[in-house]
Amino acid sequence: xxxxxxxxxxxxxxxxxxxxxxxxxxxxxxxxxxxxxxxxxxxxxxxxxxxxxxxxxxxxxxxxxxxxxxxxxxxxxxxxxxxxxxxxxxxxxxxxxxxxxxxxxxxxxxxxxxxxxxxxxxxxxxxxxxxxxxxxxxxxxxxxxxxxxxxxxxxxxxxxxxxxxxxxxxxxxxxxxxxxxxxxxxxxxxxxxxxxxxxxxxxxxxxxxxxxxxxxxxxxxxxxxxxxxxxxxxxxxxxxxxxxxxxxxxxxxxxxxxxxxxxxxxxxxxxxxxxxxxxxxxxxxxxxxxxxxxxxxxxxxxxxxxxxxxxxxxxx
Numbered sequence: 001x002x003x004x005x006x007x008x009x010x011x012x013x014x015x016x017x018x019x020x021x022x023x024x025x026x027x028x029x030x031x032x033x034x035x036x037x038x039x040x041x042x043x044x045x046x047x048x049x050x051x052x053x054x055x056x057x058x059x060x061x062x063x064x065x066x067x068x069x070x071x072x073x074x075x076x077x078x079x080x081x082x083x084x085x086x087x088x089x090x091x092x093x094x095x096x097x098x099x100x101x102x103x104x105x106x107x108x109x110x111x112x113x114x115x116x117x118x119x120x121x122x123x124x125x126x127x128x129x130x131x132x133x134x135x136x137x138x139x140x141x142x143x144x145x146x147x148x149x150x151x152x153x154x155x156x157x158x159x160x161x162x163x164x165x166x167x168x169x170x171x172x173x174x175x176x177x178x179x180x181x182x183x184x185x186x187x188x189x190x191x192x193x194x195x196x197x198x199x200x201x202x203x204x205x206x207x208x209x210x211x212x213x214x215x216x217x218x219x220x221x222x223x224x225x226x227x228x229x230x231x232x233x234x235x236x237x238x239x240x241x242x243x244x245x246x247x248x249x250x251x252x253x254x255x256x257x258x259x260x261x262x263x264x265x266x267x268x269x270x271x272x273x274x275x276x277x278x279x280x281x282x283x284x285x286x287x288x289x290x291x292x293x294x295x296x297x298x299x300x301x302x303x304x305x306x307x308x309x310x311x312x313x314x315x316x
Contacts, residue, residue: 004037004109005088009044009078010052010096017055019098025061027105034106035113039063043096044082047072057310066310073304076180079160081304083169092163099200100161107196108163119191122162124155126197152187155195159183167191178303179293234283241279 006024010016028039041064045053053066067085069078083091092108094100104123112121160182164172171189186193 001036001038002090003040003088004031004090004092005040005042005086007042007044007079007082007086007091007093008096009046009075009082010048010056011046011072011075012048012050012052013096014048014050014052014055016097017052017059020096021056021059021061023098023102024064027102028062030106031109035109037090040086040088041065042067042082042085044078044085045069046075046078053310060312064312067306068308068310070305070307074180075160076182077304079182080172080180081306084173085309086169089166090163091166091169093160095161099202101198101201104161104196104198107198108161111194111196112163112165115194117192118194119168120162120164120186120193122155122158122186122193122195124195124197125157125159126199152184152190154183154187158186158195161198162186164191176303178299178301180303234279234286238279238283241276 006027008020013020024039024041031037031039039062041060041062043056043060043064043066045066045068047069053068056066065085067081069081073081079093082093090109090112092105094105100123108121108123112118168189168191171191172185175185175189177185
């Protein structure tokens with residue numbers, strides 16, 4: 001019988017354990033009835049500081065394992081660890097905070113099982129219209145940057161909530177990037193993909209682990225991993241400044257030669273220093289981000305370390 005694996009990373013989600021266990025049990029019964037699939041649940045503890053693991057161990061039933069990472073490695077890496085631990089013919093990735101609706105999970109599974117030519121079905125958040133204008137503009141700008149003149153297109157507002165066949169999961173496992181941006185990697189792998197729209201449920205407990213700074217850092221990770229456009233913009237801007245400086249120098253030279261105009265030097269000198277100095281510092285900072293990505297890859301450290309794998313009756 002074919003096997004469906006649910007992969008769910010968590011961080012300090014003790015209050016969601018009972019609800020998640022009930023969710024997986026109900027889903028397991030439904031997919032067995034609809035599609036003849038057995039269910040495997042893989043949870044990844046991404047460095048929780050509470051007793052989340054104990055709560056999940058007490059609540060879960062059936063075929064499950066909890067991969068306890070040695071520390072917090074981030075959601076992108078935790079998902080990779082879950083996929084690597086999975087054994088299913090199909091892999092469904094959800095959040096442990098219960099924001100991914102049960103009905104949408106079934107819709108993802110049904111859509112993939114109904115079309116043998118499909119390899120991935122991903123979800124697209126349909127509630128972004130409620131975001132603030134500033135956040136909406138920032139989101140549009142981000143996707144414009146990472147998708148401009150690229151061979152792959154990252155769908156806007158598509159996240160980790162998706163189902164994939166084993167062949168796609170195995171392809172993702174071959175990509176051992178240390179600085180991971182999963183949205184880009186899903187698109188980069190290719191395969192035949194389709195999306196469905198959904199509205200996430202409210203959290204049943206706890207609070208989001210994604211602060212504004214964390215989202216900015218993830219966006220920067222995506223840009224440095226999948227686009228050289230910022231460097232090209234800065235290069236073009238630098239060339240324009242150089243040409244403007246040359247033209248301004250010629251203007252001063254002709255004014256002195258033909259009109260004898262005494263050009264005050266201090267204000268223009270300070271403006272040039274500040275503009276060029278600020279531009280150089282910005283360029284160095286941007287180059288540093290790209291260099292840091294390269295350095296992280298060259299170090300070739302493991303993506304994550306496992307402290308322990310928990311399973312029913314203590315068997316891994």
